[in-house]
Amino acid sequence: MxxxxxxxxxxxxxxxxxxxxxxxxxxxxxxxxxxxxxxxxxxxxxxxxxxxxxxxxxxxxxxxxxxxxxxxERPWRVPPVTRREVLRRDHYTCQYCGSTHNLTLDHVIPLSRGGSHTWDNVVTACERCNQRKGDRTPEEAGMVLRSKPRAPLHPTVAFAEQFWRQQQTRQEQISGYSPS
Structure with missing residues (x-):
């Protein structure tokens, strides 16, 4: 080259x-x-x-x-809670075990228990974890979420956060400093 x-x-x-x-x-x-x-x-x-x-x-x-x-500035709205958008937000990974196969959607607080179909209550789950959790909360089922569900960020904000994280890592590598 x-x-x-x-x-x-x-x-x-x-x-x-x-x-x-x-x-x-x-x-x-x-x-x-x-x-x-x-x-x-x-x-x-x-x-x-x-x-x-x-x-x-x-x-x-x-x-x-x-x-x-x-x-x-083009107007940007938070997208609706759809299977495609939830899978994209969760990087096509089960939020309980990390599997990438047989994915479904799970309501953290079940709809039958007063949960809602909102960004902060819907996560990606594999069929196995979804069946294991059933009609219970993760705490009741003894399961832990890998990340807290939240609405997607504005693309510009997401880019800025990623950029500053990369800059911080770069500076730490240059100086040999690591905040631990």
Whole structure:
């Protein structure tokens, strides 16, 4: 693989005008945003910068860019509680045993006990765990949830959380520090 091909496979983190990480784009899209003035380079410590050359120009593309234009924010609503969305949220994994086979939906507090069909009461469960739990709460069945069910996050917020976690891990690796 050539160095040029290697550079073209890089991805760049895009920040909003108020420095919120909002997405990741390929380097070609980042170059277009920089050349059209819709974005500016963000220079932070320990950030890689790639030089992209054309016959008439050399452009430096940093690992992070910031939009200079204000885009229209598309409205986002929490999706309805459906089998597809619950499976996606739970990463297609039983929330009791971790299995990825024969998945069903389970109401943490059963509907017959006053539970509701809401994001914080529905989880993915394999058939075996769902039958074992039956019409009981997880505590009554002696079962523990792997994660607390909650509604999906706005995609931008989810991206920002992931970005800052990665940055923290990166800084810990650089400094050799681990908070334990």
């Amino acid at each position: 050539t160095a040029a091909t290697n550079v073209l496979e890089q991805s760049i983190v895009v920040f909003s005008q108020n420095y919120l990480p909002i997405s990741r784009v390929n380097i070609k899209r980042a170059i277009v945003l920089l050349l059209t003035g819709k974005a500016e380079p963000l220079r932070m410590m320990d950030v890689r910068v790639w030089q992209v050359r054309s016959p008439s120009r050399v452009i430096e593309v940093p690992e992070h860019i910031r939009l200079t234009i204000k885009g229209k």
